[in-house]
Amino acid sequence: xxxxxxxxxxxxxxxxxxxxxxxxxxxxxxxxxxxxxxxxxxxxxxxxxxxxxxxxxxxxxxxxxxxxxxxxxxxxxxxxxxxxxxxxxxxxxxxxxxxxxxxxxxxxxxxxxxx
Amino acid sequence: xxxxxxxxxxxxxxxxxxxxxxxxxxxxxxxxxxxxxxxxxxxxxxxxxxxxxxxxxxxxxxxxxxxxxxxxxxxxxxxxxxxxxxxxxxxxxxxxxxxxxxxxxxxxxxx
Numbered sequence: 716x717x718x719x720x721x722x723x724x725x726x727x728x729x730x731x732x733x734x735x736x737x738x739x740x741x742x743x744x745x746x747x748x749x750x751x752x753x754x755x756x757x758x759x760x761x762x763x764x765x766x767x768x769x770x771x772x773x774x775x776x777x778x779x780x781x782x783x784x785x786x787x788x789x790x791x792x793x794x795x796x797x798x799x800x801x802x803x804x805x806x807x808x809x810x811x812x813x814x815x816x817x818x819x820x821x822x823x824x825x826x827x828x829x830x
Numbered sequence: 831x832x833x834x835x836x837x838x839x840x841x842x843x844x845x846x847x848x849x850x851x852x853x854x855x856x857x858x859x860x861x862x863x864x865x866x867x868x869x870x871x872x873x874x875x876x877x878x879x880x881x882x883x884x885x886x887x888x889x890x891x892x893x894x895x896x897x898x899x900x901x902x903x904x905x906x907x908x909x910x911x912x913x914x915x916x917x918x919x920x921x922x923x924x925x926x927x928x929x930x931x932x933x934x935x936x937x938x939x940x941x
Binding site for chain 1: 861863865870871872873874875878918920928929931932933934936
């Protein structure tokens with residue numbers, strides 16, 4: 716199989732704090748990982764694409780200084796939500812592109828609640 | 831950009847019924863993917879289609895890649911309560927490195 720994990724599963728934090736979310740591909744290497752955001756009853760919205768060893772590519776309207784992405788290895792990407800505010804509360808999902816396929820495998824998601 | 835239109839938006843059916851949902855696009859896709867997402871979880875890949883005209887099954891699920899490469903359908907036979915969730919179609923862009931998602935079909939199954 717192709718398993719992607721995310722940590723933490725959920726997090727509650729105070730406004731103004733920073734939150735780091737990890738995404739790992741457990742049994743395959745992923746040169747590209749993706750970060751999505753999903754609001755209730757909506758489809759997934761791509762935030763950024765990260766490639767191992769290079770800077771992430773952000774979608775239009777996504778603040779790169781607020782959503783810091785680090786793709787440190789072929790199996791790990793992190794998303795840091797800096798100075799989180801209540802409007803950042805959402806379900807954040809990562810996916811990993813298995814090399815040689817056009818198929819993305821998704822993590823279980825991280826629910827972020829900012830008080 | 832590429833857009834995927836998925837229909838219906840939601841379905842409420844009786845257990846045991848068959849379900850059909852589809853996805854259309856104004857542009858060509860070389861791969862069609864169908865995912866299922868349950869509440870509080872990430873999407874799980876159900877079926878991947880790589881060839882126009884391809885018909886692929888996964889248990890009670892069957893999906894077809896349209897000949898024109900602009901559409902795909904997903905059928906679920908003999909639905910059961912655990913089929914409840916949101917089903918998304920998706921296709922990669924030409925470079926193969928980004929997915930476009932349909933709006934999803936929310937399936938509810940009444941026991």
